[in-house]
Amino acid sequence: MTSGEKTLKCLFLFLLLKVALTKVSFPDQEKNPKYWRDQAQASLKTALYLQDHLNTNVAKNIILFIGDGMSVATVTAARILKGQLNGKPGEETQLEMDKFPYMALSKTYNTDAQVPDSAGTATAYLCGVKANAGTVGVSAAALQGQCYTMRGNEVDSILNWAKQAGKSAGLVTTTRVTHATPSAAYAHSVDRSWYSDNDMPPEAIQQGCKDIAWQLVKNIPDIEVILGGGRKYMYPRNTPDVEYPWDWHANGTRLDGLNLTKIWMENKPRGQVARYVWNRNQLLALDPRKVDYVLGLFEPADMKFEQERKRSTDPSLSEMVQVAIQILQKNPKGFFLLVEAGRIDHGHHASMASQALHETVELDKTIALASRATREDDTLTVVTADHSHVFTFGGYTPRGNPMLGLVPGLSDIDFKPFTSIVYGNGPGFELVDGGRQNISFIDVFDMNYQAQSAVPLQSETHSGEDVAIFAKGPLAHLLHGVHEQNYIPHVMAYAACIGQNKDHCKPDAASNVSRPFTFNSTLLYILSVLSWL
Numbered sequence: 372m373t374s375g376e377k378t379l380k381c382l383f384l385f386l387l388l389k390v391a392l393t394k395v396s397f398p399d400q401e402k403n404p405k406y407w408r409d410q411a412q413a414s415l416k417t418a419l420y421l422q423d424h425l426n427t428n429v430a431k432n433i434i435l436f437i438g439d440g441m442s443v444a445t446v447t448a449a450r451i452l453k454g455q456l457n458g459k460p461g462e463e464t465q466l467e468m469d470k471f472p473y474m475a476l477s478k479t480y481n482t483d484a485q486v487p488d489s490a491g492t493a494t495a496y497l498c499g500v501k502a503n504a505g506t507v508g509v510s511a512a513a514l515q516g517q518c519y520t521m522r523g524n525e526v527d528s529i530l531n532w533a534k535q536a537g538k539s540a541g542l543v544t545t546t547r548v549t550h551a552t553p554s555a556a557y558a559h560s561v562d563r564s565w566y567s568d569n570d571m572p573p574e575a576i577q578q579g580c581k582d583i584a585w586q587l588v589k590n591i592p593d594i595e596v597i598l599g600g601g602r603k604y605m606y607p608r609n610t611p612d613v614e615y616p617w618d619w620h621a622n623g624t625r626l627d628g629l630n631l632t633k634i635w636m637e638n639k640p641r642g643q644v645a646r647y648v649w650n651r652n653q654l655l656a657l658d659p660r661k662v663d664y665v666l667g668l669f670e671p672a673d674m675k676f677e678q679e680r681k682r683s684t685d686p687s688l689s690e691m692v693q694v695a696i697q698i699l700q701k702n703p704k705g706f707f708l709l710v711e712a713g714r715i716d717h718g719h720h721a722s723m724a725s726q727a728l729h730e731t732v733e734l735d736k737t738i739a740l741a742s743r744a745t746r747e748d749d750t751l752t753v754v755t756a757d758h759s760h761v762f763t764f765g766g767y768t769p770r771g772n773p774m775l776g777l778v779p780g781l782s783d784i785d786f787k788p789f790t791s792i793v794y795g796n797g798p799g800f801e802l803v804d805g806g807r808q809n810i811s812f813i814d815v816f817d818m819n820y821q822a823q824s825a826v827p828l829q830s831e832t833h834s835g836e837d838v839a840i841f842a843k844g845p846l847a848h849l850l851h852g853v854h855e856q857n858y859i860p861h862v863m864a865y866a867a868c869i870g871q872n873k874d875h876c877k878p879d880a881a882s883n884v885s886r887p888f889t890f891n892s893t894l895l896y897i898l899s900v901l902s903w904l
């Protein structure tokens with residue numbers, strides 16, 4: 372290319388950008404400095420108020436929301452998408468999680484992995500111990516896939532601690548209930564993929580290891596609420612699925628011939644009402660006042676993406692959580708609830724950003740619902756992710772640029788259009804005539820459109836940077852810096868007076884709860900003396 376041609380193309384690009392930028396519109400009020408000053412002053416007032424009004428109550432309830440793979444970039448993009456779905460430019464929108472007063476960063480690496488997986492991370496934020504990738508509910512002394520390394524290395528989760536304290540417990544996920552995230556709450560398995568005994572190597576069965584579905588029913592039989600997917604791990608091999616009897620991939624898979632939903636029903640305390648449901652209508656027809664236990668399995672494996680759900684019989688995440696909270700709230704001692712938006716991760720792995728972001732918007736809607744159903748003075752709510760993804764968006768897009776859309780202008784190297792959203796690696800890599808695909812006539816808003824990536828991979832990967840922790844409620848301010856991920860359940864347990872660290876909870880010690888965090892003059896004096904020495 373001659374330099375004349377280059378100049379011409381640059382000029383072309385510049386003009387395109389200029390056209391795009393002059394079309395930008397944003398709310399008129401933003402032109403007024405008073406608008407920004409008032410907004411900042413209101414935030415300042417809130418910050419000053421919070422400083423003097425630490426919530427040092429004991430947390431009766433704990434709700435932990437996990438966006439699987441919900442990186443900071445995913446949160447920002449979901450915020451903009453949510454705003455745009457409401458007809459706004461988007462950037463100024465507040466997610467429900469954005470309103471939480473405290474936040475921190477979580478270091479997500481596994482003991483054996485710089486870029487972690489969902490199993491080792493779930494062990495960290497549920498059991499309080501970092502672990503190897505691919506393992507759930509076991510310490511790092513247990514090796515992935517090696518049954519013989521498990522014995523004696525089991526670690527308990529905050530769900531156990533809550534149960535031991537007489538609280539109710541719930542697990543709600545959009546994946547199979549035996550998936551990595553929920554399973555670390557109740558199972559101990561050196562392999563996250565041992566969903567049923569059919570998924571295990573024979574020597575692991577001989578050595579006495581148990582599959583995760585079996586553990587769901589047997590380890591802690593009195594979990595009040597279990598909602599998600601995963602029917603095919605519960606029934607004997609060749610049992611046709613109730614919803615898809617023609618689909619043999621949905622068949623039951625168990626080799627031991629057990630009917631686990633039957634066992635689940637039978638091992639409930641006498642006189643208690645237990646219900647098994649497998650579709651939305653059955654779930655919504657339950658009277659939470661009259662149900663003590665519910666097991667809902669809405670798909671043979673993972674549930675549908677939110678955008679595809681309306682063509683199925685699946686409930687939404689928010690519908691499941693609504694029922695869960697109504698049942699759990701009946702316990703005067705409170706509850707622990709784990710809610711996972713598990714398919715943000717699956718959308719990203721497929722590079723289908725639209726799916727990942729709509730899952731995140733549904734998670735945020737669910738957080739809002741839970742906020743309305745509980746009170747900040749007795750409920751500690753934590754929202755975080757297990758790990759990040761190699762997902763980002765950029766390209767000097769103007770204000771209000773469609774979140775899933777093209778950057779105005781062309782690449783100044785290959786002169787083709789590009790989307791703002793891109794992945795570092797993944798399946799969206801497609802070479803056409805030796806170059807990047809020209810997406811001019813591709814519908815980039817299609818829910819299954821795969822955004823482009825630099826490195827071709829069948830499945831886009833997780834990434835290793837920190838993820839955010841949002842917190843509100845009793846002692847939420849203990850999540851305040853850059854923390855190891857396994858710190859999270861220690862805070863939740865401390866706030867709720869459950870688990871290993873309860874000395875501050877004796878009735879006459881209630882006023883001591885906040886003391887270690889008060890940076891008063893005595894403490895400052897001691898510190899200054901120490902530094903002087």
Ligand SMILES: *[C@@H]1O[C@H](CO)[C@@H](O)[C@H](O)[C@H]1NC(C)=O
Nearest residue numbers: 608609610611618619620622
């Ligand atoms: C599924 O179950 C049906 C009915 O029992 C059986 O005929 C079929 O072989 C099974 N298919 C698979 C893949 O398990």
Ligand SMILES: *[C@@H]1O[C@H](CO)[C@@H](O)[C@H](O)[C@H]1NC(C)=O
Nearest residue numbers: 606607610630631632633636
């Ligand atoms: C499992 O047990 C339940 C409850 O007894 C029963 O309704 C269901 O049909 C059983 N399913 C299979 C596949 O045996």
Ligand SMILES: *[C@@H]1O[C@H](CO)[C@@H](O)[C@H](O)[C@H]1NC(C)=O
Nearest residue numbers: 785786787788809810811812
């Ligand atoms: C991309 O496709 C559009 C529409 O067919 C075409 O006008 C444009 O020239 C193509 N760009 C390149 C660099 O091939």
Ligand SMILES: *[C@@H]1O[C@H](CO)[C@@H](O)[C@H](O)[C@H]1NC(C)=O
Nearest residue numbers: 874875877879880881883886
């Ligand atoms: C409260 O804290 C003080 C000072 O740290 C301690 O001496 C006291 O024993 C605590 N009270 C209780 C009941 O734990």
Ligand SMILES: *[C@@H]1O[C@H](CO)[C@@H](O)[C@H](O)[C@H]1NC(C)=O
Nearest residue numbers: 886887889890891892893894
């Ligand atoms: C400072 O904290 C210590 C220990 O928590 C407490 O005993 C003391 O009364 C506090 N002093 C002031 C001035 O608040």
Ligand SMILES: [Zn+2]
Nearest residue numbers: 440489716833
């Ligand atoms: Zn993943």
